[in-house]
Amino acid sequence: MAKRPAPGPLEYLRRWPLQLWLAGVGIFLYAPLVALMVFSFNDSRRNIVWQGFTLKYYEKALNNASLIEAFVNSLTIAAVSTFLSLILGALAALALWRFRFPGKAGFDGALALPIVAPEICLGVAMLVFFAKVLPWPQGLPWPFNLGAIIIAHVSFSFPFVAVVVRARMASFNRELEEAARDLGASEWRTLKDVILPHMAPSLIAGAFLAFTLSLDDFVITFFTSGPDTVTFPVKVYSMVRFSVTPEVNAASTLLIVLTVVLTAIALKVQGDPASTAGGHAALDRPQNRP
């Protein structure tokens, strides 16, 4: 094999101190997760020593009715709140992109609030809101008993969607819209055939973001959920408080796999992760505003 030339001045990735650093950070970020996944297959309750491969903790986790119920609840909440967040977020982005109106800066700023407000503050606000203003009826049939949690999740998810969609619309050539209108397309037709196709990638990124945010949320759900509306993170929390068990490892492994699959799908649809960093675009936002 030909000897590779010495690293160029800015090829930091090919310098060993940085490689070492990256490897260290990689181990730090991944070793706990990998250990968790590996030991979910270990045939021993306590020991770190490998006692043989088993799937019995998966069987246990999958036969744990309350864990499965919590998991189904989480997925349902994530799906519904993603759907609502997409609509509300896209509308908010359209309003800000399309119109000049009094109070626009105020609306824009208020929309950033759920993104920057500490989770705990939103959590207690939702607790008080559903206790005092809009008591969510007890004992509703599934999935309507999840309503309060879904509302809370939409409140913190849709501003993220709005940010992602708005960033995308900034690159839209307004002349296209005018051309469509000049050629006789109705408002609805223009929206459907000209604006939506341009918006589509950001809608996918936004959906991914909203889904993950909802699935991930513990704090806000913790304050809005009742005894019969337990989500997966809340259930795992109550299990973790007692002890570390391979059953939780198994359930966590399943969720990690789901996350990886979702990320892979989002990347497949989106292309380059550098542009898929929807969460990143959103996170970057409050400080990028002039």
Next chain:
Amino acid sequence: MEQHWKSAKGLFGAVLGPPLFWLVLFFMIPMGIIWLYSFGENRGLTEIALTGTFSNYLRALDPLYLKIFVKSVGIAGLTTLICLVIGFPVALAITFAPPKAKTWLLLAVMLPFWTNLLIRTYALIAVLRTEGYVNQSLEWLWNGLGAGVGVLGVGALGPFQPLELLHNNFAVVLGLVYVHLPFMVLPLYSALDRLDTSLLEASLDLGAGHLRTLLTIVVPLALPGIASGVVITFIPALGSYLTPDLLGGPDSQMIANIIERQFKRANDWPFGAALSFLLMYMTFIAIALQAMLSRRRREPG
């Protein structure tokens, strides 16, 4: 050109109406109630009288709570600093990586970020607890060492004492760094990625070393990005609830844990509301400081 709202009132209403309605009803009003409660007093079990009192805020100045505020800021600040030190070289390496490696490295940083926070915290518990992976490995090493020492006939090492890694402040900071590292790396990367590399090359060509180039060229140019990374890491770290709750000990309570206790156990909503809004104001101050910093950078001069 943006359209004036009056020229298409119907469309404007249809587009702005739903998100505005949702934002007001399900965000502004709940927050407003908390804000009002922070000036209220408990009357009986469930009644709260809005008396306009500042006593809840004054109570937060009690040394007991003031200490927790100071400690929370300290822990969040330390977390941010460690994230910056760990994350900067990572962001630098990603920025100047070849496109393919860049894609994979970004993905590697983002994947834990998408993984459930509770699972990541739980994974850390499994690593750190008394019977955790770290202690088990250390015990194994210790016993091996003990056997070796025994063969040499020097004497026994004594039983292994597991390290207390969990339920203390160390675990909280470690957990917060673990969780927030991607928050730091991604904004740093996007700032460094926008740098004009010819400036760096010029500096290196003209004989400045890597460290000097880094300190005198890269850091000043990337300062707005560094500032946003710092704020993005600091804000959630300051308000974190789960990490101190699960990894911390009795003296690692942070603001969020105190707020939770007022609402769920102590049933002192007005005081909890006041603490929530103090946390909100601290968040706003952090954002305002950062905005001021990046604005000053943007102005020529």
